[in-house]
Amino acid sequence: MRREVLQELLRLAEEEERLVLLTADLGYTVLEPFAERFPARFFNVGVAEQNMIGLATGLAESGMIPFCYSMSTFATLRPFEVIRNGPLYHQLPVRILGVGGGFEYGSAGWTHFGLEDVALMRVLPEMTVVVPADSCQARQALRATWNLPGPVYYRLGKNEQQTVPGLNGRFRLQQIETVRTGEDALVLAMGPPAISALNAAESLEKEGVHAAVGIVSCLSPAPTEALMQDLALYPLVFTVEAHFVSGGLGSLVAETIAEHSLTCCLQRIGVSFIPRGRTGSEAHMNHVAGLSEEAIARRILSACRPGGSANG
Amino acid sequence: MVNFYRIDLQESAPEKKKRVMKPDSKAIRRIILEQSYRAGVGHIGSALSVADILALLYGRILEIPGAEAPHRDRFVLSKGHAALALYAALYLTGRLDETALHSYCADDSLLGVHPEHQLPFVDFSTGSLGLGLAYAAGSALAARLQGSPRRVYALLSDAECNEGSLWEAVLFAGHHRLCGLTAIVDNNGQQAFGYTRNVLCQESLRDRWQSMGWRVAEADGHDVNQMNREMLSFREERSRPQVLLARTVFGKGVSYMENEIHWHYWPMNQDQYQQAIFELERTP
Numbered sequence: 001m002r003r004e005v006l007q008e009l010l011r012l013a014e015e016e017e018r019l020v021l022l023t024a025d026l027g028y029t030v031l032e033p034f035a036e037r038f039p040a041r042f043f044n045v046g047v048a049e050q051n052m053i054g055l056a057t058g059l060a061e062s063g064m065i066p067f068c069y070s071m072s073t074f075a076t077l078r079p080f081e082v083i084r085n086g087p088l089y090h091q092l093p094v095r096i097l098g099v100g101g102g103f104e105y106g107s108a109g110w111t112h113f114g115l116e117d118v119a120l121m122r123v124l125p126e127m128t129v130v131v132p133a134d135s136c137q138a139r140q141a142l143r144a145t146w147n148l149p150g151p152v153y154y155r156l157g158k159n160e161q162q163t164v165p166g167l168n169g170r171f172r173l174q175q176i177e178t179v180r181t182g183e184d185a186l187v188l189a190m191g192p193p194a195i196s197a198l199n200a201a202e203s204l205e206k207e208g209v210h211a212a213v214g215i216v217s218c219l220s221p222a223p224t225e226a227l228m229q230d231l232a233l234y235p236l237v238f239t240v241e242a243h244f245v246s247g248g249l250g251s252l253v254a255e256t257i258a259e260h261s262l263t264c265c266l267q268r269i270g271v272s273f274i275p276r277g278r279t280g281s282e283a284h285m286n287h288v289a290g291l292s293e294e295a296i297a298r299r300i301l302s303a304c305r306p307g308g309s310a311n312g
Numbered sequence: 313m314v315n316f317y318r319i320d321l322q323e324s325a326p327e328k329k330k331r332v333m334k335p336d337s338k339a340i341r342r343i344i345l346e347q348s349y350r351a352g353v354g355h356i357g358s359a360l361s362v363a364d365i366l367a368l369l370y371g372r373i374l375e376i377p378g379a380e381a382p383h384r385d386r387f388v389l390s391k392g393h394a395a396l397a398l399y400a401a402l403y404l405t406g407r408l409d410e411t412a413l414h415s416y417c418a419d420d421s422l423l424g425v426h427p428e429h430q431l432p433f434v435d436f437s438t439g440s441l442g443l444g445l446a447y448a449a450g451s452a453l454a455a456r457l458q459g460s461p462r463r464v465y466a467l468l469s470d471a472e473c474n475e476g477s478l479w480e481a482v483l484f485a486g487h488h489r490l491c492g493l494t495a496i497v498d499n500n501g502q503q504a505f506g507y508t509r510n511v512l513c514q515e516s517l518r519d520r521w522q523s524m525g526w527r528v529a530e531a532d533g534h535d536v537n538q539m540n541r542e543m544l545s546f547r548e549e550r551s552r553p554q555v556l557l558a559r560t561v562f563g564k565g566v567s568y569m570e571n572e573i574h575w576h577y578w579p580m581n582q583d584q585y586q587q588a589i590f591e592l593e594r595t596p
Contacts, residue, residue: 020457040457043488051446051480058450058464061435063382064457066450082477085440086447090429 001157002030002099004135008142009067013038019146020059023069024049026099031069053079056094057086065093065146071105072098072114072155080120087151088124094151096121101131101155101191102242102271103285113285114155115271118190119247121153122220128152128173129220133194135160136169137177137217144171157192164194167215174223176230182210184304186234186264190216190241190249193291197240200297209304211238216249227256236303237264240296242286245270269299335404337367337536341565341592343400343413349585351417355425357563357575358469359397361500364534365467365558370401371536373543374465379407379432383462386451388436390444391469391498392426398434399423407433442475444468445495449485452493452553463547466495471503474512479524485553486525493553494546495526498533500562504576521555533558566591 035042056066075098087094105112132138166179189197201211239250250268340363376384402408415421422431426439448466529542546554563569566588
């Protein structure tokens with residue numbers, strides 16, 4: 001996803017002189033093409049995320065469009081107050097590229113897990129929050145949002161190859177992209193776990209469970225109308241995200257259900273504990289957290305058949 | 313430096329002629345005292361401490377032909393709690409009207425204790441310390457990228473130098489030789505809950521800035537002419553950002569406030585206000 005986004009940035013930068021790329025010392029083997037093509041508009045600001053966002057605030061106030069690159073956790077948690085007081089409050093077009101949501105840096109451990117970035121960004125009104133599910137959608141999302149007047153946060157996955165079947169790169173602000181239809185349950189997924197969610201839904205066909213799958217890539221501004229329409233059609237709804245269960249997609253859906261008196265039952269599938277001392281591959285960590293394809297399928301099945309076996 | 317952008321406010325705004333005057337230190341201090349007394353709010357000592365610095369900036373240094381003029385100089389009041397001194401300077405240079413000035417700290421006023429960018433001629437909202445120099449460095453970087461002649465000034469407090477984020481910006485500006493950036497440190501030796509020397513020793517400020525690639529000058533922060541000489545010399549600098557370490561007295565001009573921590577937050581009562589105005593009027 002990172003490389004795809006960088007290719008799009010290169011294309012935009014050819015036409016748009018206001019575009020600048022800042023990195024807090026990350027992006028080795030990814031950002032070089034930009035640095036080589038536009039050396040005057042590329043700045044490694046050093047390991048200094050607060051300063052990166054502060055600089056971007058000053059740059060944007062003078063009419064530039066700065067993109068700030070780091071890992072999702074470093075790009076949002078460390079400079080959170082700067083984001084709030086700088087680009088957000090001043091309504092400036094600062095773009096934050098946070099790489100690696102959930103356990104994408106699984107073996108790097110707790111400090112590198114991106115588990116609350118979406119919550120932190122989503123809590124800020126006027127902050128556009130974009131979480132593409134695959135590379136193709138990331139490119140489309142960037143095209144649709146790079147020129148918005150206010151700040152934008154993009155949570156970008158590391159995986160370049162995986163694609164969500166049926167998504168075909170579709171991205172629209174405040175919309176949900178349906179990739180599978182079904183009438184028993186609705187599964188709403190955010191980011192790359194959409195692939196596991198979709199596979200889980202496919203695997204439940206043999207159990208006679210027909211689950212629809214929708215991709216939520218625009219977390220803010222919230223796709224409220226689209227959610228209301230979809231949620232009204234299903235008795236059971238699941239959210240799937242590589243994020244703490246509070247503050248992200250699950251919370252967004254819960255808020256929508258509560259505020260619009262919808263009657264569906266919601267189960268939030270996400271990370272619900274502190275993975276203290278746990279490291280490993282992304283697949284392993286997703287397994288540990290209950291975000292594997294099999295675990296998602298089990299959750300859906302046990303909810304669809306409350307009397308049946310939870311083990312499918 | 314081109315002077316093309318400087319405008320004569322008295323000529324361009326005849327209707328404001330009566331109240332457009334030189335933003336001298338005494339006039340700034342009088343407004344600080346009047347407005348803080350009227351509004352019943354504090355941060356008086358911090359504002360008095362920078363009155364001469366703002367008189368210098370708004371009287372002789374900043375080139376700001378219009379609130380939105382793209383090449384206007386940028387000024388970031390990074391020590392946002394001295395906003396009342398900034399409002400006074402804006403008022404005295406015809407950039408803020410009297411009604412607005414008298415709304416200081418009133419409900420729904422744009423003039424709060426900290427500056428607000430919704431107010432014309434204020435480019436950055438500040439208040440949380442340690443962020444303003446990064447904004448200013450970004451602004452100076454943009455000027456370089458855009459080939460703009462504008463210069464960028466940031467006014468910091470010495471206590472603000474406690475903030476790690478400030479030093480991130482110092483390092484960046486030094487490394488990138490942002491010669492269009494000037495910082496001024498209001499070195500009054502006080503912070504909200506003690507004297508800086510007792511909180512975190514800052515005696516080597518000069519060495520710290522210098523070691524990070526900045527040109528450093530020191531001056532009496534209440535001597536406008538002395539500071540002006542340093543600032544004019546800074547304008548000739550072509551390879552380094554510059555910092556003026558301005559030695560100031562917290563609460564300068566009101567004897568009972570000078571160097572007293574109490575006046576970081578406290579408002580004046582009637583007797584104190586009359587005493588303060590009396591002392592101010594006696595000063596030359």
